[in-house]
Amino acid sequence: MLTRRELLQVAVAAAPLLVGFGNVTRALARQRLGQEDILRFEPLGQVTILHITDIHAQLVPLYFREPSVNIGVGEAAGRPPHLTGRDFLAHFGLEAGSPEAYMLTSEDFDALARAYGKVGGLDRIATLVEAVRAERGEDRVLLLDGGDTWQGSWTALRTRGEDMVRAMNLLRPDAMTAHWEFTYGAERVEELIGMLEFPFLAQNVRDTDWEEPVFDGVAYFERGGVKVAVIGQAFPYTPVANPRWMIPQWSFGIREEELQALVREAREQEGAELVVLLSHNGFDVDHKLASRVEGIDVILTGHTHDAMPRPMKVGNTLLVATGSHGKFVSRLDLRVEGGRVVDYAYKLMPVLADAIVPHPEMAKTVTELRAPYAAELSEVVGETEITLYRRGNFNGTMDDVILAALLERREAEIALSPGFRWGASLPSGAPIDREFVYTHTAMTYPQVYRIEMTGAQLKTVMEDVADNLFNPDPYYQQGGDMVRVGGMGYRIDPTAPMGRRIIDMTLLATGEPVDPDRKYVVAGWASVNPDVEGPPVWELVLDYIRDRRVLGGEKVSRVELVRG
Amino acid sequence: MQTRIGRRRLLFGTGGVVAGLGLAGLAGGSARADAAAVEAKIKEIVGDRTVQEGRITLDAPEIAENGNTVPVSVSVDSPMTADDHVQRVHVFADGNPRPDVCTFHFTPKNGEAWASTRIRLAKTQKVYALAEMSDGSVYLTSREVKVTIGGCGG
Numbered sequence: 001m002l003t004r005r006e007l008l009q010v011a012v013a014a015a016p017l018l019v020g021f022g023n024v025t026r027a028l029a030r031q032r033l034g035q036e037d038i039l040r041f042e043p044l045g046q047v048t049i050l051h052i053t054d055i056h057a058q059l060v061p062l063y064f065r066e067p068s069v070n071i072g073v074g075e076a077a078g079r080p081p082h083l084t085g086r087d088f089l090a091h092f093g094l095e096a097g098s099p100e101a102y103m104l105t106s107e108d109f110d111a112l113a114r115a116y117g118k119v120g121g122l123d124r125i126a127t128l129v130e131a132v133r134a135e136r137g138e139d140r141v142l143l144l145d146g147g148d149t150w151q152g153s154w155t156a157l158r159t160r161g162e163d164m165v166r167a168m169n170l171l172r173p174d175a176m177t178a179h180w181e182f183t184y185g186a187e188r189v190e191e192l193i194g195m196l197e198f199p200f201l202a203q204n205v206r207d208t209d210w211e212e213p214v215f216d217g218v219a220y221f222e223r224g225g226v227k228v229a230v231i232g233q234a235f236p237y238t239p240v241a242n243p244r245w246m247i248p249q250w251s252f253g254i255r256e257e258e259l260q261a262l263v264r265e266a267r268e269q270e271g272a273e274l275v276v277l278l279s280h281n282g283f284d285v286d287h288k289l290a291s292r293v294e295g296i297d298v299i300l301t302g303h304t305h306d307a308m309p310r311p312m313k314v315g316n317t318l319l320v321a322t323g324s325h326g327k328f329v330s331r332l333d334l335r336v337e338g339g340r341v342v343d344y345a346y347k348l349m350p351v352l353a354d355a356i357v358p359h360p361e362m363a364k365t366v367t368e369l370r371a372p373y374a375a376e377l378s379e380v381v382g383e384t385e386i387t388l389y390r391r392g393n394f395n396g397t398m399d400d401v402i403l404a405a406l407l408e409r410r411e412a413e414i415a416l417s418p419g420f421r422w423g424a425s426l427p428s429g430a431p432i433d434r435e436f437v438y439t440h441t442a443m444t445y446p447q448v449y450r451i452e453m454t455g456a457q458l459k460t461v462m463e464d465v466a467d468n469l470f471n472p473d474p475y476y477q478q479g480g481d482m483v484r485v486g487g488m489g490y491r492i493d494p495t496a497p498m499g500r501r502i503i504d505m506t507l508l509a510t511g512e513p514v515d516p517d518r519k520y521v522v523a524g525w526a527s528v529n530p531d532v533e534g535p536p537v538w539e540l541v542l543d544y545i546r547d548r549r550v551l552g553g554e555k556v557s558r559v560e561l562v563r564g
Numbered sequence: 565m566q567t568r569i570g571r572r573r574l575l576f577g578t579g580g581v582v583a584g585l586g587l588a589g590l591a592g593g594s595a596r597a598d599a600a601a602v603e604a605k606i607k608e609i610v611g612d613r614t615v616q617e618g619r620i621t622l623d624a625p626e627i628a629e630n631g632n633t634v635p636v637s638v639s640v641d642s643p644m645t646a647d648d649h650v651q652r653v654h655v656f657a658d659g660n661p662r663p664d665v666c667t668f669h670f671t672p673k674n675g676e677a678w679a680s681t682r683i684r685l686a687k688t689q690k691v692y693a694l695a696e697m698s699d700g701s702v703y704l705t706s707r708e709v710k711v712t713i714g715g716c717g718g
Contacts, residue, residue: 211635239629240712251635253625464713475626476710498688 032116033099035356039131044345045335046224047274048136050129050143052173053302054324056152056180056422057164059366061118061353062439064325065425066307067392068106069561071494074472076284081306081321092309103327103350104307110387113427117354120326122167123366124351126359128329129171140224145173146302146322147234147280150192151180152422154438155373160184163369165195170365175199175219179235179280179303183444185246201232201278203262204255214250217262220270226336229272231262231296233279235303237478241468243445245530254281254475256293263295273339276300283321284474290314297341298332303479305391305421309348318344324421327351377435382545384432385552389425390440393469394492394559395484398423398440402537403486404554405544406523410450410534413507414458414488415556416524419465419481432551437541446536448525456516459502462490466501470494482559488514489558508558597663602656602692605663609654609694610702620653620703622693628685631711637680638668638693640703650677652696659689687711 072082083091085107094100102112103119133141149168150161161184168176175198182189193200193215203217221228236254239247259277266272277296279286282303290299291314298318307323311332318341322330328348335343370377390396395403399417406415423440426432453461461483468478482492489506505514514520525537545551606615619641628634640650649672655665668679677695685691692706 237627240627244629251629253629257623461713467710468712471710473626476708478627478712 033350033352033355035127035131038349038352038355039128039135041331041333041347042345043136044333044343046140046226047228047334047336048132048141048223049276049298049300049330049332049334050132050141051146051300051320051322051330051332052125052143052326052328053146053280053300053322054148054305054422055120055122055145055164055326056148056324056439057150057156057442058120058153058326058424058439059122059155059163059167059370061121061124062325062424063113063118063426063430064120064327065106065109065387065389065391066104069393070306071393071470072284073470073494074474076287076474080312081283081304081308094309099350099352100309103323103352104309106389109425110427116352119353120351121353121358121366122171122326123358123363124353124356125326125329126171126362127356128349128351130359132331139222142221142223142228142230142276143171143173144230144276144278144300145176146278146300147176147178148180148302148324148422149176149178151183151443152439154377154435154442155370157438157442157444158373159369160188161192162195165192167362167365167369169195169197170362173198174221175201175230175232175278177201177232177234177278177280177302179238180242180443182234182238182247182250183242185444186248186250189247199232201230202234203231203259204233204236204252206251206255207249208251209249211251218266220266220272226273227271228274228276229263229266229270230276230278231259231266233259233277233281235280235282235479236285241478241480241528243528243530246444254285254289256289259289260293260295263293267295267339274298274334274336274341279303282474282477282479283319284477285479286319287312287314288474290317290319297336298334300330307348311344311346316340320346322348325424377433377438379434380431381434381437381542382432382549382551384426384428384430385550386428387425388432388436388551390423391421391425391481393419393481394561395557397553398425399484400486400554400556401545401551402440402541403484404556405540406448406525406537407486407556408544409540410448410523411521412450412487412523413509413520414453414522415486416461416522417484417486418526419469419483420526421479421481432545434542437538437545441536441538441541443526445526445528445532446538447527447532447534448523448537448540449527449532449534450521450523452519453522454517454519455505455514458488458514458520458522459505459516462502462505463499466492466494467498470501471498484557485559486556489560491560491562493562495563503562504560506558508556597658597660599658599690601663602658602690605654605656606692606694606704609696613700613702615694615702615704617705618703620693620695620705622691622705622707624691624707624709626708627710627712631685631687633682634685634709635680635682636691637678638695639679640677640695642677642697644670644672644675644677646672647698649698650695651698653677653679654694654696655683656692656694657683657685657689658692659687660685665691685709685711
C-alpha cells in the first residue's frame, strides 16, 4: 500500500500527463488530506479565536496562487511573510509538494492544483466553523472577520454587497472590520451595516468635521469565562487608495494614540483580560504597530493577503496571518491568566474544497444567491495555455491580459492597471469563464479612461506607487502591489529612495526610451477621481478573450528588478 | 446594528468648519521652500539659543487624505503657570511656497498648550513645530507627511 507521501509524489509525477481535471486527481486529494485532518487540533485554554479575512466575496471555491515575488524592505527584508517559494518552505520546514506547499507558495502550482483542487468556498468555511463551535462549545469560540468581505465578485457587485451580508449573517461572525466595503459609498455602507446581525468595528474612522467616531471601535465578549475586547481597525488609507468622493465625510488613518487609549480603557475601565485587534492595516503596519502600542494580546492581520503557518510574536503580541479568498481559516486557542496570554496553540486550517463536506444550509444559500447570475457566470469565453494569476509585486499573467485588452481596445500606447491583490488564479489548460474575469475586475469604479500623459508624468505616477509599496517605513505603505504597466518596460530598484526607484522606462513598441516631454496615449482603469468616463474594464477583457479564444501569454510588459 | 453617524447628524446637522488659528497666508512666490528655508526661519526665531528635542508633539497623518486640508495638531508638555508656560508654537513646512505656516500664541490662561488646525500641503514634505517657552528654551519636532496621487491600494 502506498504511503501518503508516495501517493503525493505519484500525483505530482502524473500531473503533466493528465488532461483536464479528472476524478483521479480529485480522489487522490481526498485520500491525501481529509476534513478530520484539517480540523485536528489539541484544544488549549479557555478561548478559541477563529479568523477569516479578505474573502473578497468569493462564495464558491477557486484557485489562488500565492506570490512568487513578495519583497520586504527595510526591517521587513527577508522576514516572513516576505519569503516566497523554496525560501518560504525552508523557513517554515515544509515539504515541497505537500498540501502546505500548495496552499502557501507558488511552487509547482499547476501540478499541485491538479492534485489538490480548488480552495475556499463559504460552504466549506461554514463546515469548519460549525465543527469547531461544536467541539469547543459556542461559549468559548469567537469568529472574527477582517474585512474585504463584500467586494470581489460579480454577485457582490450586482447586489451592492448584499449577497455577502446575507451569507455572513448565516456564518455568524462575532464582529467584522472593513476596507473595500467602503467602495459601495457611505450611504450603502450604512444600509448594509443596518442589515448586519453582528458589530461592524472601526476605531480609526472619524468624521471630517468634528473628528468624532463614525463606528463603534470595540465590542466586548465573554468567552470561556474570559472578558475579551475586540477592537476593529479599518484599512487606514481607504480615502487615499480608493475614491475619497465615495466617503467624503469619513477620515481614516492609523490613529495609534486613539488605539492606545482604547486598549487602556478596555483593560483598566472595562476589565478586559484579553485584547484582540481585528485589523485591516496590512502585515508590516501591524508588525510596527505591535512594537509601539502596548496591551494588545493578538493582532489578526489582513489586507496584504499574507498567510503564515505560525503566528509571529512581536513583544507580547501575537500576529496571525490568515491569507485571502477564503483559502484559510485560522484557529488560535489561548490560555489567559491574570490578564495575560500564558499559552497558545495555533493552526492555519487549509480550506481544501475537495476535502471538506459543504455545509448544507450555507451551500443552499450560496446557490440561491448566485442563481440569478448563474448562467452569465458560467459562460466560457476562452481557455488558457498558461497559469493565470495576478498576485505578486509586479505584473502577473492575468494583469498582462487586462493590459493587452486596454492597449488594443482603447488604441493606447501605454496601459496601466492597479496592483490589486485580489483576483483568482487558473492552472494552465483550464477554461476561462466570465466569473474568473469578474474576480479580477468586479468593483464600483471600473471605467477605462484614455488620456494623454507625458513621460515625466508617467514616471511620477510610477514612483508614487512604488513608494506606497517599498517605503522602508511601513506606516507609509498602502499595501497594494506595484501598478501593472503594459506597452512600457522599466527597471526598478525597490531599495532606492523615492524618485530614484524607476529607471530605464522604455516604449516596448519601438524600444526607445520614454521621453519625459513627449505625450503618450495612456489607457487605465480604477481611477480614484470622480466622473471618469469609459466602458467597464470587464467588457474589454471579456471581448479580448472571446476574440483570442486561447491565451498563451501576452507579451505587453517588461519589468526588471535591480538591487542597488 | 446601526452606524453612529445617524445620531451625530441629528446632533450637529451637516457640520461646520473648524476655525483655524492664526493661519499665515500661503500666497507668495512660486519658488518652493526647502529644508534650508525652514532652517533659516528657525534660526531667525531661535537666535543663538539651543534647540532641544522632546516636550513638543506634532500630530499629523502619515499619508494625507487630502493635501488641500491636512489636519495638524500640536501639544506641548507644560504646567502653563505664570512662571513656566509655552509662549508660542510655530509650524513650518519645507515643501510649500513659503516655509512658515502659522504661529499659535499661548498664555497661562490657556490651561494647556494644545492647538489644532488644517493646513495645505502642496506635496510630500516635512512639517515642523517649534515651541518657545517662557524661560527662553526652545523645542523642535518634525514629521513627514506624504501627499500621494492615490489609487492601487490592495
